[in-house]
Amino acid sequence: MSRYKALRHGGAILVAVAALATGGCDAVDSLLEANNPAAIREDQLDDKTLVEVLANSVIGQFNAVYLDPVLWTSSMLTDEHTTGINWPSTQELGVRRLPYNVGPANDMFRALSRMRFMGDSISSRFDTLLDEPTKDRRKALVLAYAGYAYTLMAEIMCEATIDVGEKIYTPQELAEIAISRFESAINVAQAAGPGAEDVLNLAYVGLARAATAAGDKAKVMAAAEKVPSDFVWWVEYKDQVMSNFFAAQVRGGNHNMGVHPRVLSAFGTYGEPIPPEAQTDPRVQFNPAPRVGHDARTILYTPYQSLSFSGYTGGLQTDPDPNKRPILYENDTDVRLGSYLDAMHNYYEAAGPDGVGPEGTTLEFVNARRAVGNQPPVNLSGDELMAELREQRLRDLFMGGFRLGDLRRWKAQGVGDFFPKGTHPNPNLGEYGTAECFPLPIAEYVGNPNIRK
Secondary structure, three states: OOOOOOOOOOEOOOHHHHHHHHHHHHHHHHHOOOOOOOOOOOOHHHHHHHHHHHHHHHHHHHHHHHHHHHHHHHHHHHOEEOOOOHHHHHHHHHHOOOOOOOOOHHHHHHHHHHHHHHHHHHHHHHHHHHHHHHOHHHHHHHHHHHHHHHHHOOOOOHEEOOOOOOEEEEEEHHHHHHHHHHHHHHHHHHHHHHOHHHHHHHHHHHHHHHHHHHOOOOHHHHHHOOOOOOEEEEOOOOOOOOOOOOOHHHOOOOOOOOEEEEOOOOOOOOOOOOOOOOOOOOOEEOOOOEOOOOOOOOOOOOOOOOEEOOOOOOOOOOOOHHOOOOOOOOOOEEEEEEHHHHHHHHHHHHOOOOOOEEEEEHHHHHHHHHHOOOOOOOOHHHHHHHHHHHHHHHHHOOOOHHHHHHHHHHHHOOOOOOOOOEEEEOOOHHHHHOOOEEEHHHHHHHOOOOOOO
C-alpha cells in the first residue's frame, strides 16, 4: 500500500506552477506569469533544490481537480450518479445534454489540461534538474501522473488539443500517449531500483487502464499481472488543507449527490424507501430515505463511502457493530487512483470469459467479487459471464471515476449501450439527451489560433 505525501505548507498544498497552468487555450509562455509573491518565479524553476517541490506540485495539481470536476462531473453522464444541483448547466449535464459552449465542458477540459501540462512540463524539466533522470524515482512518479492525466482525457473527452497545438487528438491517440508515459515511468522506476517499487506498481496499474482504453488486450494483461495484491495508491485530502469535495455534496439541505436508479434497482424501487436490510452489498450503501436537496425536486439517495474511498468499512448499515457501518464522505476522505482491484478488472475484461489469471479463471474472479457483495456464486459462461463481470466492476469501482470510460468503451466495442435513456428520474427535466463525452469547449476554439474546425 502506498501513500505519497504531497508537500503541505502554510495551510495549503504548494502547487508550484500549478496555479499558473490554465489549460490548452492559453499560450504556454504565459503560464508562468503571476503577481503572487509566494509563488515560485520562472527563473527558480531550474533550481535543483526545488526538485521535491516540483514533484509535489504535479501531485498537488492532480489532487486539486480530481474530485471536482473530474470524478464528480464526469459521473453525471453515467448510470451511477443522479445529481440534484439546481444550476441550469449542471442539470443539463445530468440529463446528458452537453454542448461545447457551456461551463462544464470548459471546466473539464481546463482541469484535465492542467493535470496533463504539469506532468509533461515537470518531467521534461527533470531531464536537466536531476543528476540521473533515467533512474530517479521522482522522474518516474511525474511520468506516471502524466500517464493518468492522458488516460482520463482519453476516457472523458470526445477529443482534445495539447499545448495550443493544431492537432485534435482522438481518445485512441490520447490513450496511446498515456501508454507511452506509463512505459517510460516503468523504465525509470525499474532503473531506480529499491525505493521506487510503489511508483513502479502505480505505473503498471495505469498502463493496464490506458491499454484497456486503447483496446490492447495483451498489454493490459501483461501489465496487470505484475501488480501486487495489496497495492493501492491514494489521492489524498486533508481537512483545512485540501478537503474532499464530496463531503459537502452529501450534507445539509443543499446536498446534491444521489445513487442512480440503475444502481438502486438491485436493491429496491426508486422513489420508495429502500431499507438497510435490503442493501445487502457493502460496496453500494446509501441513505434509505428518498429525499430532495439542492434543487428541491430531484429524489436523491445519498451515497455512503464506497470501496474506492478510504473510509470504506466493508460493513452494512445493519451491522451490530456501529464502527463497521458505512459512513458519509468526510473532508479528509482519500480516493483510490489505482489499485490491484482495478488492475484485475482490466485483466479479466481483456482475458474474456475463458481467461485465467492471478485470481484464477474469470468465473472464479467473478464469484470472489460476488462473495464480497454477499451474493451467491454463479455458474455462467460466455456473454453472460462477461455481463456479470461488468456488474461486479460497477460495484467494485462505484463512484471511483471509471464509469464514463467504461460505458464509452463497451458501446464502441459493440457490447452494449448502457448510457441512461428515456425520462430522467426527475421528470421535470425531460428526456435524456445523447452526450457521451465532454466536447472540446468553445474557449479552445476561440483562444487557440492554431485550430479551425
